[in-house]
Amino acid sequence: MAAQTGESASTVLVCGEVRTCLLPTTQALDRRGAAQLLGLRADMYVRVSERPIMHVLSPETLTGVDCRLPASDGSRTRAVGTVIGRAALTEGRLLQTTSYFGLPAVGPDTRRPWGQYLVRPGIVEPFGTLPRKATAAGVLQGARRGELDTGTIAEGLAAQLCRHELLDRRAPFASAPTRLRWVALRTGGDKPAALTNFTLAEDGLRTVKLRLPPDVPASAAAGLCEDLALHDWLLTHVQRMLDDHPFDRADDSRSLAALRPAVTHLLHLWMPRAHVDGALAHLWDTLEAAPGFTRQWQNLVQRIRDQLTLLDLAQCRRAASSKGCEE
Template sequence: MPSSAPLVVLGEVKTCLLPSSTALARAEAGELLALMPGRDVAWRERPSSIAISPTTAVGVDCNVLMDHVAAQPDPVRVVGTVATRVVLAGGRILQSSAHTRIVRGEDHRRRPWSHYVSRKGVAEEIQLVAPDRPAVSAAMVAGYHGASARADVEDVLDLDSISRRLLGKIRSDPRLDQSPPVQGGTTRLRWTAVVGGSAGPDVQLHLDDETVRSVRVIVRKESDLDAVQRFCEDLAAHDWLLTVVGDALDQADHFGTVSADRLDILEPLVQHFSGLWMPGAHTPAALRALWRDLQADPGFTRQWTTLRDRLRDNISVATLHALRHKDVGMEW
C-alpha cells in the first residue's frame, strides 16, 4: 500500500463578499451551502457564525511542478482527487477552498478510478521520484508557489480553476439578490503544508501582488495537517478584510473630506464589517499559535486597528461638518 504520509499538501482559498444585501442566517446558509444531498452543513454560532459545506471531490490526472533548480526538476505526474468545500463566515465572507495531499504511489502505475475516488483529497504520484523525502517535498512547495513562472509545462494541477468554478457556482445562486452593501474584489491565497517535526509549527506569508498571497506552513506531526486548511481559510478571510477596507479608504481619498461620495463608500464598511474581525477564533487549537506569529509580524490586528480608526475618524469629521452647517440636506 502507498504510504499515507504526504510529501506535501497543496491548497487554495478564494475569498469574496457574498453577493447579498443582507447577511445570511443559519437556515439560509444551510440551503446555499448544501452541496451534497443528505449531508448537513456544519455550523458554529460563537464567537461569530461560520458555515462549512460538505466536502466534495474533483478528479485530477495532471502534473505537479517541481522547483526547476532541484535535483529532479521535471514535473511529477499525479492521479487522485482534490477536496473542495465552501465556507461562509459571519454570514458575509464567502470562500471556496480546495486542497490535495500528494503521496507516493504503491508501484508507480495507474490504478482504477475507484481506488482514487475512495480517497478524497489525496493524489498519488505515479512516476518514480527521488527517494529523499525532504528534498522532494521542498521541490514541490517551491514549484507550486512558482507555478506562474513555469508556463512551459502543460497540464499542471490547477487548484485556482477548481476553486474559481466552485465560487462562481455559489455566487450565481438565484437565491442571492446580487446586491452586496460594499463593492469588494476577490483575493486568492495559495498554501502549502509539510511535516517538519521540531521545525514546526511555523508560517510564512508573502503578498505576491494586490490580490494573491502565498502561505507556507510547517507542522510538527502529520495529524496537524488536518487543521491547516481551516487555519488558511481563517487567514484568508482576515487578509481579505484588510485588503477590501484598505482599498475602499484609498478610493474614498479621491473625494473631498466631507463629500457625500466619500461617506457612501465608508459608512457601509463600518456597518457591515466591524464585527467580523476575530483572528484565530475558528482556527483549530493545534495551529492557533501561528496567529501569535502573524500578530507580531506583519501585525494583523495593528493593521486592522489603524484602518478602523481611519474609517471612524473620516466619518466623525464629516458628521461634525454637517452639524456645524445645520443643514443635512445640503450638497457637501
C-alpha cells in the same frame, strides 16, 4: 463517496488554494439561507457555528485528477488521486472556497483502479518519488497548462455558488476576490507547526508556507489558511476604501457614502482564530508580530472613527451656524 477530513500520516506535502470574495447579494444570508447555499451534498450536513461569529462550512466534495504536478525545476511528475473542495460563509457575507490535497513521498509506478484512490480522499499519489521541494515551489508559483491546479477547482466552486438562486447578484459595494495559495511541508520528529512565509503578490495573490506535524490533519491547515485569507481580504478592502475615497470636508455625503460599507458590512467581521484548529491557532502570533495584522486593522478602524467624528463635528458647526443666522 464522502470525503473525510483526515489524511494519512504518510503524506509529506499538503497543498491548497483559497478564494475569498464578497457574496453577490444585497442582504447577508441568515443561518438557514447560508446552510441552503452551502448544501453541496445531499448525504452530508452543513456545519453551522454561531459563536463567536456565524461561520457555515459546507460538506467536502471530491474532484478526481490525473495530471502532472507543478514543479519549479521543470520535472514532469504524473500524479493521480482526489482533491478535496469545500466552501465557507462568514456572517452570511464573505464567501470562501478551498481546494487542497496531500502527497506521499513515493507512489506506485503504475496507475491503480479508481476505487483505490476513492478510499483515500484528498490524497494524490505521484508516479515514483515525489520531488518535494520543487513541487512545493511550483505550486506557489502557479500551475501551468496540463498541471494540477487547485485554484481552478476553488474558482469553479465559487462560480457555482455565486450563481445560486438565493442570490440577487447585487453586491452592496464594489470589491475584488483574493487568492491565497499555500503549501505545508510535513515535519519530522518533534518539530512544531510553524508559519514560515507569508507574501503579498500582485493581482490579489497571497502565498503561505507552513510546517505541519504529521499528527495535524490537512483540513486543519486548510482552516488556518481560510482564516488568514479572510482577514487579509478585510484588511485589503477597508484600506482600499480609505485610499480610494479620502475624507472630503466639502462634501459630507460623499465621505459618508465611502465609509458606510466598511461600517455596515465589514468592521464586525474581524475575529482572528475564531474557527482555527487549536493545534494551529498559535501560528497567528507570527502575523501579529510582523506584519501585525491586528495592529493594521485597529489603525484602519481608528481612522474611520476619527473621520466619522470629524463629520459629526462639521455637521454640528453648520447646524449651529445656521441656527445663529436664523436668530
